[in-house]
Amino acid sequence: MLKKKTLLSLNHLLTINSLTQNSIQLLIDRANELSAIKTPHIASHPNSPIITNLFFEPSTRTQYSFEIAAQRLHVPSITPNIPSLSTLKGESLLDTIHNLEMMGSSLFIIRHSINHTPEFIASELLTDAKVLNAGDGTHQHPSQCLIDLMTIQSQFTQFEPLSVAILGDTHRSRVARSLTAGLQLMGTKDIRFITPPPLQIDHLEPPEGITPMDIKQGLQDVDVIICLRVQQERIDSSSTPIDQATYFKHYGLTTEKLTWAKPHAIVMHPGPINRGFEIESSVADGDQSVILQQAKNSIPMRMAILEALLN
Template structure:
């Protein structure tokens, strides 16, 4: 997606991982790894974005993403603004583009945007002024690039950087998951050797998203020998839409239990982007168990988002 890059191949925006050059993705991962020691405390990097303003422009609720972006910007010394759509002029009919331009006029040139519509962040990037950088913090079911990056960083820390040797399984509601799409793009860019996807047919996409993946409806079979299991949240509205018969049936067929996890490789790791439905897609004993990297993912999110903001705004 060329609009993400300037004429020198540097990031202008981060809208999706689809089509992102491998060297750019690797630079972000390497920089995030180097920034981990600064992600949780300290003021050593406060000069990096001193005088810059970063706005969390969120049109949907968020805990992890919003909080980690705010921490990331603070660690780098930026001024931060939190935009709440429920109390803003969008309630009076102001468009997202006019909201962006209004904040740009106040000197804000870094925007972290979450929006319920596919492609909404890219549309905002097209009307943004020169020198303004946008990060997609999740748009509809389309993309969540920083989640994909933090998942790859977590996986690389746990399993090494030889993605060609990895067997990775993504489980659950892939059809409606922007996280799954970003993870799949990243895994392909990094050359993952065996990408498996599992879920009920009603929750699997039919738009080419799963090209090159081994697709199965049999969770037990798909788990055999995998190095990493990436569970997805079951969005409960899928029951109301008739896509899932019941939570009990879903847990029986696609819930990750300790017994089921034993089908994976002995040193397999478990990941989940959160929030988790314990007892539905994942049992508490697994989520809190020794193979779980769920909290490491959360921590890595701060470092990854520091790396992205630095790449976009530290000129």
């Protein structure tokens, strides 16, 4: 175990911007240490913390990795079946949260389709319970950002000199928004947004310091490529549907397009992957792909986050 003076303690984790470069590095270091420990745990007692997972949007990797992380830390957790919650009977979300607080929940892991919902809940808690944002609308996904930073650092010694391309639905992506802020906190300056025209939102400017580029220019000589899913569920229903074959031909990450990047470039994707839409199978499964490493890293990183919140 790390000495107490090096253990991080967090109040909430709502946005990646709430962290510093030092706290991010402490979490990465702790996650790397936890990945090598067979039976880490937080000591249990009658008043042990209870984690409540509230996922109001579908999730595989995030929800189950948090559940596995809690199990490995020997912290009890519950994952209510959202359709069975009393919110369907007219109870407000806050009343549900307050009742769960009184039952002993000390950490709420929340995914919601509406931006800033976790922040609102954190501001209305009745106890000293914590809130972890597991993805809110198009806003933020801080734990995924930390996983991605951990994965990048495992391949490169420094963040500052890296050229990073984020390819896909950047305008609607909480992953892109969080990772951009996280990379900037770690010192990366060359961050490129490659947003295919069918996915662009009029009058929406990229984050400060980000350069929008076309696909060939954007992938040229980059070290890291983060490929994003086309978020059909967030696209205005009145918009023209995106044709998968056309999108893949022009904007899908293929073996040919990958040659525009540096030979050592790594390929990442937060999942779920839509093969033949935003990425070619030969790229997703190729030697330069670290997509499954991201999934593997999700457990120790989320353990480190839970530990910091429950510390």
